[in-house]
Amino acid sequence: MNRSDLMNPFGVSVNQASTDLNRYIGFAPDNMVYDKSTRTYVRGPEFKPRFLEPDASRYLAQLRSVANGILDRKDSWIADLPPYASAPTPVRGVDPVTLRSVVGAIRRSEAIEVKYQSLSSPEPRWRWIAPDAIGFDGFRWHTRAFCLTDGTFKDLLLSRMLEIRECRESHVSATDDRDWNTEANLEIGLHPALSETQAKVIALDYGMRGGKAKIKLRRALLYYALRRLGLDTDPGARKPQDQQIVLLNREVIHEDHG
DSSP: OOHHHHHHHHOOOHHHHHHHHHHHHHHOTTTEEEETTTTEEEEOTTOOOSSSOOOHHHHHHHHHHHHTTSSOGGGOSOSSOOOOOOOOOOOOOOOHHHHHHHHHHHHHTEEEEEEEOOTTSSSOEEEEEEEEEEEEOSSOEEEEEEETTTTEEEEEEGGGEEEEEEEEEOOOOGGGOHHHHSEEEEEEEEOTTSOHHHHHHHHHHTTOBTTEEEEEEEGGGHHHHHHHTTOSSOGGGSOHHHHOEEESOTHHHHOOOO
16 A cells, blocks of 8 residues: 555545554554555565454455445445456345335334235235334345234235335334244254265364354244255255255254244
């Protein structure tokens, strides 16, 4: 980096940029050295972060956001983006007016009347719902809501809400949504039929310790998590190299928190 890397994004003067660089050198003298050939400061061999801990997940999340077109490249804090690509997923069309209505109902503790198309009905029908949260299953956006028509808490896809026409005060409390407010813990392990070498690789992929890893999530999202991890079917239905992991605490699926 050089002075212009501070001047342009932050709108500071040449003198201020020089002062800031010198101040940082005084604070962390081994973190950067001046390269006379390029007239820039480069990372020192003894570099140690002083303000932020390195976070690979944050870096990759930013890279994915740029790859998916969610974040404009010029708005990324990554100065020099590496070549990147992301496997495409189907676009889920969520109407912004629908989203605004649902978020507004959550904030104001209101019920809204929505025209909803479910797979269990050939035609859409009107129903009253009291939204209490927004959820993402890895592919689609939902609202977690109490359906006054069916008398139960459920997930409703935002993309299947075709129309919203009325709202009214809701007397349903979000604290009554037990599945949303209850934490589930998945304990995953290595598929027992993997070779020793394969097991080591998969353990690294999932950040396992002692061949196990725990995943915490809201119980309302349990079904989606099992499906994404390939744990919703019999482990013997696929080759060990494809299945890779197994659910060690299958009782979590049948736990009753009602």
